[in-house]
Amino acid sequence: MKALVYVTLKKTVLDPQGATIARALNGMGHPEIAAVRQGKYFEIELADGTSRAGAAANLDRIAADVLSNPVIEEYRVEIVD
């Protein structure tokens, strides 16, 4: 079983890195790019025999406590396989 965790800056938080990428792409001949926001992505392999429900609860705690900064970031957890 695998868990995918997506961590992004909250909508209200300025993302200068994303803004720079958007400006660079506009300058490189991609005027269709309106905005870019960058985030982090974690692929987490879970040990065999882990229960789906337990994993979901654990991963939620891990995402909130370790992988993201809840003051400025939000996260989304997906359990796959």
Place this chain on the structure above:
Amino acid sequence: MKALVYVTLKKTVLDPQGATIARALNGMGHPEIAAVRQGKYFEIELADGTSRAGAAANLDRIAADVLSNPVIEEYRVEIVD
């Protein structure tokens, strides 16, 4: 319309950052975490009136040329909305 781009290290490339996160989580009482791989995640807002087919082709080029290093990374593009 929005494009989501996921950039991850190729399976054959060592990910010391992910290994460190996995070890830390194991030490914090999460023995069910077998492995972690970290990647990047981009949310790209496209200007109104962009065609879906054109966006897919453009985004594929952008992901390969700008957002990822094809020597060590692979990417996946999703067009949503």
